Structure formats: C-alpha cells, structure tokens
Amino acid sequence: MIKKITYCLLLFLLPSFTLLAQTATITGSVKTADGKPADLVSITIKGTNKATLTDENGHYQIKRVTPGSHRLVASFIGLEKREQTIETRSGETLVVNFILKENSTQLQEVVISTKKSNKVNSIVAKMPLKNLENPQVYNTVSSEIIKQQGITSYDDALRNVPGIAKTWGSTGRGGDGGAYFAIRGFQGQATLVNGLSGLTSGDLDLANVEEIQVIKGPSGTLFGGAFLSYGGMINTITKKPYFTTGGEITYNVGSFGLNRVTADVNTPLSKTEKVALRVNAAYTDQNSFQNAGFQKSFFVAPSLIYEVNDKLSFHFLTEIMQEERAVAPIFFPSDRMSPLPFKTVKDLNLNYNESFISNDLTMKNPRFNLQAQMLYKISSQWTSQTVFSRTTVKSNGYYSYIYEDAVPTDQYFGQTLHKDQQTTSTTDVQQNFNGDFKIGNMRNRLLIGLDYYSRNAINNGSGYAMVRRVTPQSGEVAYPVPHTTDTIPPVYLSQALVDNILATKPGNRNNTTNSAYSAYVSDVINFTPALAGMASLRVDHYVSQGLKGDPTANYNQTFLSPKFGLVYQPVMDKVSIFANYMNAFINVDPRSVADSLGNNPGTQSFKPEHANQWEVGVKTNLLSDKLNITVSYYDIRVSDRVYTDPHNINGYLQGGTVGSKGLELDMNANPAPGLNLLAGYSHNSIKVLKGNAGDFYNEPGRTPGGQGPPDLANLWATYKFTRGDLKNFGFGVGGNYASEQKSIDSSVTGIFYLPSYLLINSSLFYSADNYRITLNLNNITNKQYYIGNYSIIPQAQRNFALSFAYKF
Structure with missing residues (x-):
C-alpha cells in the first residue's frame, strides 16, 4: 500500500520536478553611482509577469524563469529605465x-514622500524591523520634503505629520525652553537625537537632519521616562558620512529679512581604510514678522565613521550651536481664577503685529551634543551596540510672559520678566544586544539592553518681576492705578531698566541631579511568517538627589513598564493588521506640603504618573510601494496624576486621570512617475476623567490644556517633470487645516477659543544634477491664525523663501 502511495505521489510531482529542472533563476544587485545599495528598485522581465523589488541591501531574485533570451529591466519611479539583454x-x-547613474542623494530626491515606507527601521523598536512588522505607528519627514517646501525652521517640518500640532514656540527658558507640540492630545518636545537624549532650550537646526521621526504613543518601555510625551516622541535622525566625495551648499533668502547659508560636505579620509568625515554647518539671520524680535544662530555638526572591518565600526557625532534671539512673550489672557471677559480672539482684539518685546532683551541658548557609537557583529545572529551621549544646553537671557494680574476686566495685563542663568546637562550610556535566531520553526528577534541616564540642572537665575502693564493692543501705554488718581507713564523695555528692577528680587540658586538605572528586554516572535507577536519589559530605578545640601528632598523608586504587540500580514509585505498595548511613566518630584493653615510643613513623595495605551490599525504597502496607508485608532489613559487637595490648598492628592482617544490616517502615494502625494488626518478627544472640580488644570469633564486642535489635516502634492522641455521642473501645492480649539477650558474662568484655520502653501522648483532652485510661497491667503496652550500666540502671515543649491 505504501509503495502504491509513493508511486502515485511521484507521478503527481514529476511534472513539477521536470518544470523546475527546465527553469532558471536570476539574481543580482542594484547600486547607485556612489556605490550604495538601491532598495525598492523594480526588476521585471519584459513581456512577462515576472517581477520583484530589491531589498534594503539592493539584492533581488527572480525564480522559475523560462530558458531563452529576455530583456531584464531595472526601474524606479521617475527615473530612466536600465535594460539588459540576458x-x-x-x-x-x-x-x-x-x-543606476543617479547617486543615492539624487535617487532620494525622485520620490519626495517617505518612499521607503517599509524600509527597515532600527530605532523605533530598538531592533531592525520593517514598518509592516512593527505594531507601533510612526511617521517620518524626509530631508527632501524639507527642501521641496523651502522649510528653514525645524518646527515647520512637523506640519507634514498627522496628529501633531505646535502649541507654542521656543521660549529659551531653562529646563523646557524648546518648542512644544501636542501629540495625541498630550504635550511633547523634540528631545531625542538618533534615539538618544538631545535636549534643547532653544531652536533646533535642520542642517544636519536626514529625517524627523514622530513615534506615536507612550514609549517608556524602550526609551525610559526622562524625556517623552504620553502621546509620542519626536526623534531627529542625523546625516551620516559615506565613502565618496560629495556635498551641497545652499543659500536661502526670504521674508522678514531671512538670510541663511548651509553647507554639507562629505569626504573619505583614507584610501586604504573605510574612514569618512561629513560636516554640516549653517548660519541663520532673520527678523520677526512682528515689530520686534530676531534670531541669529550658527550651527556646525561634524560626524565621522570608521569601519574597521566587516564586524566592527565606530560612529561619532558632534553638534554645536550658538543662538541669540529676542523672544516674544507668551500672552496668557486669564489669571486662571476669575471669569474671562474675553471668550474669543475677536473679543480680545490682540494686536497681531505687536511683539511686546525689545531687541535689547535677548536670550542666548548655546547647545552642545556629542554621540559616540560602537557596533560589533558578534556572530551571524548577534550584534552589539554600545552608545554614549552627552548634551549640555544653556539659557542665558530674558524670559517674559504677559498675565492678567490685577483687575480681570480692566483690559490691562502685567508683563513679568525673569533673567535665566541655567545650565542643563544629560549623560546617557546604553548597551544593546540584538539577536536574530530561530527556536524550532519560530524566528526570534531579541533585544537585551542596559541604560544609564543622568540629568543635572544648575540654576542661578534672577527672581521674577512685573515690569510694566500693557493692553492687548499696545506695549507702551500709561496705566491708571486702580482706586487711586495715580498714573504710571508708558514703559519702554530696555536691558538697563529690567536689570535694575530684577536686582531687587531674590534669585534662584539650586543644583539638582536625577538619575535612572534601567534594564529592558524585547522579543519579536514569528509564530508563522505572517503572524508575529512582541513582548517587552523595562525595569527602571529612579534616583533623585534633589537639591544639593537638602537631604530631605532625596528619594528613589523602582517601576516596571510593559509593552505588547501583535501583527498579522494577510498579504505578506503588503498589508498588516496590528494591535498594541504600550506604557509610559514620568517620575513625579516631591513637593512641599502643609496643613490648610500653612502649619506642619513637610515634603511629600509620589508614585510615578503612568500612561497606558491600546491601539489597533492597518498598514499597507501596495502597488510596488506606490501606495502606503496607515490607519489606526488609539485609547490612552494617564493615571496617578497629582492635583491640589480640594480640602487643603497646601496639600496634594494623587489619583487624577486623563483619557485621550483618537483616529489617525497617514497616506503616501506615488500614482504616476514624478507625482507624489502626502496626506494625513487626525481626530482627538481628550478630557480629565478624575481630579478636583476647583483645579484649573485638573477639572473633571474639561480638557487638560495643551491638547491642540481636535481635528487636523495636512496635504502636500508635488509633480516633477521627468521628460520633455520641462524636464527637471516641478511644482508643489498643499496646506494644513486645524479646527477650533479650547486654549482655556474651566468652569470658573469659562472657555477661551482659538479659531480654526486653513493654510495654503506652494512651491516651484528646478532640480538638475548639480543645482537646485526653489521658490516657496507660504500662507498664500495671508491668514491670521494662532496657536496656544492656555495662551494666544500669533503666527506668521504670507511669506516667501527662495533657495539656491549647488551639489557636487
């Protein structure tokens, strides 16, 4: 019986064996002119349905090719085809x-969107994973998008990411002086560089940016609790050296006196060893769109790579920035205790062009960032990554805000100033081991990591002083003192005036250090090629030394942070369905407390706040990477928030809760050669679920503040002519929509609304092999619009930027 079955099987399989024996296999690689692998290049056999794409190493393979003569075609969207007779x-x-005759830089310019949507990313999950394999959502903004849109401000680049909105610009103040963004309803800042600490108290420069990543959701499991938002993280990927000579020099000129020069120069340093140096530098000088304010900065970022052999390599990066600005103050329309006389921007009648600042009052924010990395391939299955990061930022200058401080209905606001003298330094050391191996038939991609993070802040700033009173219409006004016949004459801000007033105020003198010792493990298991699960856990031990010389402020605690994910690909490498559970935490510093009468003072410690998210969604990579869509729904709940005790104004309770839910859509499409589309939409709903009814920041049923507009949409379409008389010419058009938002939401003060807005931007460019000319016109309709977090901050109206770039 067994012999008969075997005989039948052989008869059944014989045609297949015969067919295989009569076919051939074609394999090979595709590289650019500068020797780099070219991934996502389409390889087809003309006249047949045989086709494939190159992988991230530029390799491809086509099996079961019939014998004979064929034309093999290598093509990439918007590029001239390459054919070979075989x-x-x-x-x-x-x-x-x-x-390909194009080098890697030119190849990248062809598709302006994030064309490599399913490329391997090693930072988001701290292990090499393709987008479709990762149960977490992340969005990217490429350097080419930045060039095409003529963007010179880091903050503006994020307008291409769905679900994120700027809530206020950089103030330069110590500790948190960088720009703030709302991500999934929660505040966040750009504090990661290549996945490591990269603090800033001022602006970030785009000169060394290869890509900006927005990693969505609470990500404390892999990145810790020192510098993240519950809604997500902003990570900057820097440019890396390569082993040929090349570069680019660009000059930008534009509205508000913009003058900016950037240089990107790369060169190999050895003919016998693989050593390369790349230097990026920029100088920027620009005024404000208002009647005062400016920015001057110089930035330089040398980076070095040394590939000792196939197993060992070293990477070094240094970023140095010097920046001086006159920063417009934050305008707060409420004292947060009294009913608002103004409910809308129209009621407030804020002078759009009034800066409320003097160019004599400046803020300097020097910044230094060093990163060193050693990569070692232990075996075919294991690699080691050892990294060191050191960042120092300073705030040296004047910080100002405008606040309702006296009579809430009298149309006068107090302007308070403070002179910052703060230095913040962070140190981050990590050791990561990545494994890729099988246990039985199940593939495991395992991460094991150790992390030491330390932050030191030295503050020698002045006290705070209310220097003058202003109206929403003017900074220099006479102020009639309430309940008297006195009038204070108009005050023009000057450095001497402010210094004399601040000299009478007691200053701040403190030195604090916090550290975190962490270990984490993460495993992605392929149960089948199409079904994979992720399980991750972090153990974080936090140590706060508090103020030096005050042992009562010292405390430490240990916390666990888990993460789980599931991915199923019903169509391999084209469609994935994912779900995740993610966690993040922030350690809460001790606070001074007393009884309701102010007696029995002491210090109270707290558990960490923590956020938990669950999310489901779909990712696609269709039509040979020409259509990429991510759709997801998330639910985030932050608990253990600290809020004021309703029965004791001098005490605190822990247990507040905030819930945030939302939908996000991200699309990148290349429907025709030279045509590229970026589009996104997001809807968010956030409110306090548990807190104190009398607490301005933690009132149940209200928005917590800083959440941004509930609805956001972005669109950018670019077309580049690839043939004919207009070859290398192109144009782009797009914009951003933001719905009406609540800048203030309180039953005591009432609600203050910021209006919705629609911005339209455009671009016209010519890009050849050695040079590029780009003209951009932003906010074409000259729309007046505002952002804010408990505040109202006017943004620039119609403006243009013209750039000239020479590539070599």
Whole structure:
C-alpha cells in the first residue's frame, strides 16, 4: 500500500520536478553611482509577469524563469529605465547587476514622500524591523520634503505629520525652553537625537537632519521616562558620512529679512581604510514678522565613521550651536481664577503685529551634543551596540510672559520678566544586544539592553518681576492705578531698566541631579511568517538627589513598564493588521506640603504618573510601494496624576486621570512617475476623567490644556517633470487645516477659543544634477491664525523663501 502511495505521489510531482529542472533563476544587485545599495528598485522581465523589488541591501531574485533570451529591466519611479539583454539556461542561476547613474542623494530626491515606507527601521523598536512588522505607528519627514517646501525652521517640518500640532514656540527658558507640540492630545518636545537624549532650550537646526521621526504613543518601555510625551516622541535622525566625495551648499533668502547659508560636505579620509568625515554647518539671520524680535544662530555638526572591518565600526557625532534671539512673550489672557471677559480672539482684539518685546532683551541658548557609537557583529545572529551621549544646553537671557494680574476686566495685563542663568546637562550610556535566531520553526528577534541616564540642572537665575502693564493692543501705554488718581507713564523695555528692577528680587540658586538605572528586554516572535507577536519589559530605578545640601528632598523608586504587540500580514509585505498595548511613566518630584493653615510643613513623595495605551490599525504597502496607508485608532489613559487637595490648598492628592482617544490616517502615494502625494488626518478627544472640580488644570469633564486642535489635516502634492522641455521642473501645492480649539477650558474662568484655520502653501522648483532652485510661497491667503496652550500666540502671515543649491 505504501509503495502504491509513493508511486502515485511521484507521478503527481514529476511534472513539477521536470518544470523546475527546465527553469532558471536570476539574481543580482542594484547600486547607485556612489556605490550604495538601491532598495525598492523594480526588476521585471519584459513581456512577462515576472517581477520583484530589491531589498534594503539592493539584492533581488527572480525564480522559475523560462530558458531563452529576455530583456531584464531595472526601474524606479521617475527615473530612466536600465535594460539588459540576458540569456537563461535550464537549471542555472544567472547573476545580473545594475548600476543606476543617479547617486543615492539624487535617487532620494525622485520620490519626495517617505518612499521607503517599509524600509527597515532600527530605532523605533530598538531592533531592525520593517514598518509592516512593527505594531507601533510612526511617521517620518524626509530631508527632501524639507527642501521641496523651502522649510528653514525645524518646527515647520512637523506640519507634514498627522496628529501633531505646535502649541507654542521656543521660549529659551531653562529646563523646557524648546518648542512644544501636542501629540495625541498630550504635550511633547523634540528631545531625542538618533534615539538618544538631545535636549534643547532653544531652536533646533535642520542642517544636519536626514529625517524627523514622530513615534506615536507612550514609549517608556524602550526609551525610559526622562524625556517623552504620553502621546509620542519626536526623534531627529542625523546625516551620516559615506565613502565618496560629495556635498551641497545652499543659500536661502526670504521674508522678514531671512538670510541663511548651509553647507554639507562629505569626504573619505583614507584610501586604504573605510574612514569618512561629513560636516554640516549653517548660519541663520532673520527678523520677526512682528515689530520686534530676531534670531541669529550658527550651527556646525561634524560626524565621522570608521569601519574597521566587516564586524566592527565606530560612529561619532558632534553638534554645536550658538543662538541669540529676542523672544516674544507668551500672552496668557486669564489669571486662571476669575471669569474671562474675553471668550474669543475677536473679543480680545490682540494686536497681531505687536511683539511686546525689545531687541535689547535677548536670550542666548548655546547647545552642545556629542554621540559616540560602537557596533560589533558578534556572530551571524548577534550584534552589539554600545552608545554614549552627552548634551549640555544653556539659557542665558530674558524670559517674559504677559498675565492678567490685577483687575480681570480692566483690559490691562502685567508683563513679568525673569533673567535665566541655567545650565542643563544629560549623560546617557546604553548597551544593546540584538539577536536574530530561530527556536524550532519560530524566528526570534531579541533585544537585551542596559541604560544609564543622568540629568543635572544648575540654576542661578534672577527672581521674577512685573515690569510694566500693557493692553492687548499696545506695549507702551500709561496705566491708571486702580482706586487711586495715580498714573504710571508708558514703559519702554530696555536691558538697563529690567536689570535694575530684577536686582531687587531674590534669585534662584539650586543644583539638582536625577538619575535612572534601567534594564529592558524585547522579543519579536514569528509564530508563522505572517503572524508575529512582541513582548517587552523595562525595569527602571529612579534616583533623585534633589537639591544639593537638602537631604530631605532625596528619594528613589523602582517601576516596571510593559509593552505588547501583535501583527498579522494577510498579504505578506503588503498589508498588516496590528494591535498594541504600550506604557509610559514620568517620575513625579516631591513637593512641599502643609496643613490648610500653612502649619506642619513637610515634603511629600509620589508614585510615578503612568500612561497606558491600546491601539489597533492597518498598514499597507501596495502597488510596488506606490501606495502606503496607515490607519489606526488609539485609547490612552494617564493615571496617578497629582492635583491640589480640594480640602487643603497646601496639600496634594494623587489619583487624577486623563483619557485621550483618537483616529489617525497617514497616506503616501506615488500614482504616476514624478507625482507624489502626502496626506494625513487626525481626530482627538481628550478630557480629565478624575481630579478636583476647583483645579484649573485638573477639572473633571474639561480638557487638560495643551491638547491642540481636535481635528487636523495636512496635504502636500508635488509633480516633477521627468521628460520633455520641462524636464527637471516641478511644482508643489498643499496646506494644513486645524479646527477650533479650547486654549482655556474651566468652569470658573469659562472657555477661551482659538479659531480654526486653513493654510495654503506652494512651491516651484528646478532640480538638475548639480543645482537646485526653489521658490516657496507660504500662507498664500495671508491668514491670521494662532496657536496656544492656555495662551494666544500669533503666527506668521504670507511669506516667501527662495533657495539656491549647488551639489557636487
């Protein structure tokens, strides 16, 4: 019986064996002119349905090719095709390689969107994973998008990411002086560089940016609790050296006196060893769109790579920035205790062009960032990554805000100033081991990591002083003192005036240090090629030394942070369905407390706040990477928030809760050669679920503040002519929509609304092999619009930027 079955099987399989024996295999690689692998290049056999894409190493393979003569075609969207005539023979493997005449930089410019949407990313999950394999959502903004849109401000680049909105610009103040963004309803800042600490108290420069990543959701499991938002994280990927000579010099000129020069120069340093140096530098000088304010900065970022051999390499990066600005104050329309006389921007009648500042009052924010990395390939299955990061930022200058401080209905606001003298330094050391191996038939991609993070802040700033009173219409006004016949004459801000007033105020003198010792593990298990699960856990031990010389402020605690994910690909490498559970935490510093009468003072410690998110969604990579869509729904709940005790104004309770839910859509499409589309939409609903009814920041049923507009949409479409008389010419058009938002939401003060807005931007460019000219016109309709977090901050109206770039 067994012999009969075996005989039948052989008869059944014999045609298949015969067919395989009569076919051939074609394999090979595709590289650019500068020797780099070209991934996502389409390889087809003309006249057949045989086709494939190159992988991230530029390799491809086509099996079961009939013997004979064929035309093999290598093509990439918007580029000239490369063809080779080949002859295949039965049973043989034919190697066919292609060299694209475009180098890697030019290849990147062809598709302006994040064309490599399913490329391997090693930072988001701290292990090499393709987008479709990762149960977490992340969005990217490429350097080419930044160039095409003529963007010179880091903050503006994030307008291409769905679900994120700027809530106020950089103030320069110590500790948190960088720009703030609302991500999934929660406040966040750009504090990561290549996945490591990269603090700033001022602005960030785009000169060394290869890509900006917005990693969505609470990500404390892999990144800790020192510098993240519950809604997500902003991570900057820097430019890396390569082993040929090349570069680019660009000059930007534009509205508000913009003058900006950038240089990107790369060169190999050895003919016998793989050592390369890349230096990016920028100088910027620009005024404000208002009647005072300016920015001057110089930035330089040398980076070095040394590939000792196939197993060992070293990477070094240094970023140095000097920046001086006159920063417009934050305008707060409420004292947070009294009913608002103004409910809308129209009621407030804020002078759009009034800066309320003097160019004599400046803020300096020097910044230094060093990163060193050693990569070692232990075996074919294990790699080691050892990284060190050191960042120092300073705030040296004047910080100002405008606040209702006296009579809430009298149309006068107090302007308070403070002179910052703060230095913040962070140190981050990590050791990561990545494994890729099988246990039985299940593939495991395992991460094991150790992390030491330390932050030191030295503050020698002045006290705070109310220097003058202003109206929403003017900074220099006479102020009639309430209940008297006195009038204070108009005050013009000057450095001497402010210094004299601040000299009478007691200053701040403190030195604090916090550290975190962490270990984490994460494993992605492929149960089948299409079904994978992720399980991750972090153990975080936090140590706060508080103020030096005050042992009562010292405390420490240990916390666990888990993460789980599931991915199923019903169509491999094209469609994935994912779900995740993610956690984040922030350690809460001790606070001074007393009884309701102010007696029995002491210090109270708290558990960490923590956020938990669950999310489901779909990712696609269709039509040979021409259509990429991510759709997801999330639910985030932050608990253990600290709020004022309703029965004791001098005490605190822990247990407040905030809930945030939302939907996000992100699309990148290349429907035709030269045509690229970026589009996104997000809806968010956030409110306090548990807190104190009398607490301005923690009132149940209200928005917590800083959440941004509930509805956001972005669109950018670019077309580049690829042939004919207009070859290399192109144009782009797009914009951003933000719905009406609540800048203030309180039953005591009432609600203050910021209006919705629609911005339209455009671009016209010519991009050849060696040079590029770009003209951008932003906010074409000259729309007046505002952002804010408990505040109202006017943004620039119509403006243009013209750039000239020479590439070599």
